[in-house]
Amino acid sequence: MAASSSSDIENGVVEVLKNVSRRPIEPTPDSDLVADLGFDSLQILEVVAELEDRFDISIPLNDIPGARTVRQVVAQVAALVGGAATA
Amino acid sequence: MGGACTIPNALAAAARSDHGYRFVGARGVESRKSYAEMYDSALRVAGSFAALGLRRGDLIAIIVGDPEAFLTTLFGASIAGLVPASLYPPAPTSDLPSYLEATARVLRSCTARGVVTSAALLPHVDSLKSGCPDLRVAIAADALQGPAMAAADVPPAGDIAFVQFTSGSTATPKGVVITQRNLAANITAFANGLGGTADDVAVSWLPLYHDMGLVGMALGAMYTQAEAVLLTPEAFVKRPIEWLRTISRYRGTISFAPNFAYELAVRRVKDADLADLDLSSWRIAGCGAEPIHATTLAAFADKFRVSGFRDTSFLSGYGLAEHVLAATLSPRGRGLYVERLIADDVTARRMATHANGSGAEILSVVACGAALPGHDVQIVGDGDGPLPERHIGEIVLTGPSVSPGYYNDEETTARAIRGGRLFTGDLGYLSNGELFVCGRVKDLIIVNGRKYHPQDLEWGVADLAGIRRGRVVAFGTTDHDGPDRAVVIAEPSGTVPADELTDAIRRRIVDVCGLRVDDVVLVPSGTVARTTSGKVRRAATKMRYERGDLDHAAAGPSGA
Numbered sequence: 001m002a003a004s005s006s007s008d009i010e011n012g013v014v015e016v017l018k019n020v021s022r023r024p025i026e027p028t029p030d031s032d033l034v035a036d037l038g039f040d041s042l043q044i045l046e047v048v049a050e051l052e053d054r055f056d057i058s059i060p061l062n063d064i065p066g067a068r069t070v071r072q073v074v075a076q077v078a079a080l081v082g083g084a085a086t087a
Numbered sequence: 088m089g090g091a092c093t094i095p096n097a098l099a100a101a102a103r104s105d106h107g108y109r110f111v112g113a114r115g116v117e118s119r120k121s122y123a124e125m126y127d128s129a130l131r132v133a134g135s136f137a138a139l140g141l142r143r144g145d146l147i148a149i150i151v152g153d154p155e156a157f158l159t160t161l162f163g164a165s166i167a168g169l170v171p172a173s174l175y176p177p178a179p180t181s182d183l184p185s186y187l188e189a190t191a192r193v194l195r196s197c198t199a200r201g202v203v204t205s206a207a208l209l210p211h212v213d214s215l216k217s218g219c220p221d222l223r224v225a226i227a228a229d230a231l232q233g234p235a236m237a238a239a240d241v242p243p244a245g246d247i248a249f250v251q252f253t254s255g256s257t258a259t260p261k262g263v264v265i266t267q268r269n270l271a272a273n274i275t276a277f278a279n280g281l282g283g284t285a286d287d288v289a290v291s292w293l294p295l296y297h298d299m300g301l302v303g304m305a306l307g308a309m310y311t312q313a314e315a316v317l318l319t320p321e322a323f324v325k326r327p328i329e330w331l332r333t334i335s336r337y338r339g340t341i342s343f344a345p346n347f348a349y350e351l352a353v354r355r356v357k358d359a360d361l362a363d364l365d366l367s368s369w370r371i372a373g374c375g376a377e378p379i380h381a382t383t384l385a386a387f388a389d390k391f392r393v394s395g396f397r398d399t400s401f402l403s404g405y406g407l408a409e410h411v412l413a414a415t416l417s418p419r420g421r422g423l424y425v426e427r428l429i430a431d432d433v434t435a436r437r438m439a440t441h442a443n444g445s446g447a448e449i450l451s452v453v454a455c456g457a458a459l460p461g462h463d464v465q466i467v468g469d470g471d472g473p474l475p476e477r478h479i480g481e482i483v484l485t486g487p488s489v490s491p492g493y494y495n496d497e498e499t500t501a502r503a504i505r506g507g508r509l510f511t512g513d514l515g516y517l518s519n520g521e522l523f524v525c526g527r528v529k530d531l532i533i534v535n536g537r538k539y540h541p542q543d544l545e546w547g548v549a550d551l552a553g554i555r556r557g558r559v560v561a562f563g564t565t566d567h568d569g570p571d572r573a574v575v576i577a578e579p580s581g582t583v584p585a586d587e588l589t590d591a592i593r594r595r596i597v598d599v600c601g602l603r604v605d606d607v608v609l610v611p612s613g614t615v616a617r618t619t620s621g622k623v624r625r626a627a628t629k630m631r632y633e634r635g636d637l638d639h640a641a642a643g644p645s646g647a
Contacts, residue, residue, distance in 0.1 A: 032594070033180075034180045034597045034603060035590070035593055035594040035597045035603075036590075038603050039180070039603070040180065040534070040535065040602075040603050041178040041179050041180040041324075041535075041601065042324050042347075042351070042535055044179045044180055045179065045321055045324040045325045046324070046325070046355070048325055049325040049326055058113075058114065061113070061179070061321050066179070
């Protein structure tokens with residue numbers, strides 16, 4: 001329906017990260033999910049599940065480790081949201 | 088079928104039943120392959136290997152996450168007489184270059200002739216050929232399409248059923264050799280303990296490059312000709328309820344998982360979803376592979392009671408890859424049995440003394456059952472001699488499941504397996520013939536079922552600027568009833584601001600091991616104790632940390 005603006009997506013990603021992490025974190029676009037924000041591989045998948053629900057997208061899990069920074073995650077979500085809109 | 092029960096024999100026998108594997112993929116996409124169809128696919132894989140010039144006894148590394156592709160490749164390699172070796176695929180948190188470097192080390196050390204992997208990883212794995220002189224073939228699993236090997240061309244089965252490489256998180260992964268005899272002996276014994284029959288339905292999301300998923304679930308089901316429903320680890324971790332929905336939908340009877348999975352299900356399954364679950368068919372809820380916490384499992388039973396879960400379904404076990412899988416299993420239908428011990432007696436006197444309502448600090452230990460039939464568990468003291476009941480010592484295993492050793496690694500083998508006795512490195516005690524596990528001799532850090540060697544963390548950061556050479560100690564610490572926390576203690580050289588150094592240590596360990604360190608403490612020079620030969624004294628440093636003697640405030644130059 002209403003297209004998400006890029007700042008909506010960024011806010012949504014940050015909110016998901018804060019919810020999944022059980023420590024007080026302050027993500028910035030350059031924060032590395034693992035090294036800076038302390039996510040382990042379980043929590044990364046939890047983040048993926050929450051993002052899928054929130055943005056109604058399907059994030060493919062490749063065998064290749066993907067996005068590591070908040071900026072990269074936002075870009076990946078934005079591409080999937082945009083792709084769904086044009087499909 | 089005659090002769091020893093091998094993977095090809097067991098598959099050929101299972102192919103005559105109606106049962107097979109159901110693969111539950113992402114977004115509910117499912118496929119089912121009967122054991123007969125698995126056998127046909129495996130013959131095509133075997134034919135492909137022969138066409139690629141791979142010969143009986145060649146080691147073929149399997150780096151595949153997809154359960155169907157993994158099993159088809161393993162069975163095909165087994166039929167072709169190759170030595171299949173499972174390696175960890177990269178985790179979502181892995182740094183790809185570090186992962187590939189570690190993988191190349193493994194491939195070189197086991198002189199792998201071939202690698203089967205996913206299409207996505209193939210270009211990366213293919214690039215390792217230049218650094219691995221023995222490696223001739225790198226191919227995607229879905230390219231192994233035959234033509235099928237003719238029955239007359241099937242060579243006699245190799246003695247080795249497979250080699251299981253431990254986690255990619257360690258600098259020197261060890262390949263545990265499991266013989267066909269080991270495998271058959273262990274599956275027969277634990278299937279007996281579970282009362283497993285062809286009517287059982289196994290449900291598993293466990294990775295197949297780990298013993299509990301491969302042997303306990305996928306091969307265990309196939310050997311007993313039962314149906315198995317397999318999800319991926321990613322599907323479970325993303326949505327833990329999918330595990331339970333699958334049990335509910337397919338009337339699963341047996342499902343094993345490590346402690347953290349039960350914890351994840353308690354935390355993440357929404358109460359609103361409980362009404363649609365029917366877990367009444369689940370007769371064996373197995374728990375093993377990492378320390379079992381009674382409180383976690385009690386919370387699970389409480390939460391899922393409304394869905395028909397019974398806490399008498401819990402079955403605990405102790406085992407390790409070097410023993411195929413299980414060494415002990417608790418009696419089925421009993422549920423968990425927990426002893427409450429005086430914590431100080433356990434740590435200081437190595438005695439398991441019942442707490443009996445005394446005011447002392449309590450340590451709860453879950454009973455893991457008696458040794459499997461035909462197998463033996465001993466507790467030994469410092470001189471390797473057996474200890475009496477309720478004395479805590481190293482757990483030593485003997486019997487037909489004990490691995491002959493590590494692939495191409497006589498030195499490591501000699502440290503762990505001597506005269507057919509497997510020295511596990513785990514601490515425990517026996518009471519009425521039942522094993523209780525209460526710690527580790529080896530300094531392992533266990534997080535979410537993955538084992539990390541502190542040496543790997545220490546080596547990983549050894550060359551970082553700003554650390555005094557050799558003055559780093561890593562260890563895991565735990566409050567008696569929680570998961571491990573990874574801690575690194577380092578002496579800074581003063582050339583790098585403290586907060587930058589702390590960050591650099593964390594980042595490097597993530598890259599090298601895929602582990603997030605919970606606490607980095609920078610300490611003044613001379614704090615990290617060393618032996619006279621210069622090795623760090625990990626236990627001594629850990630004790631000081633746990634007492635609170637090592638203070639963050641004592642760090643070197645501030646970054647401010």
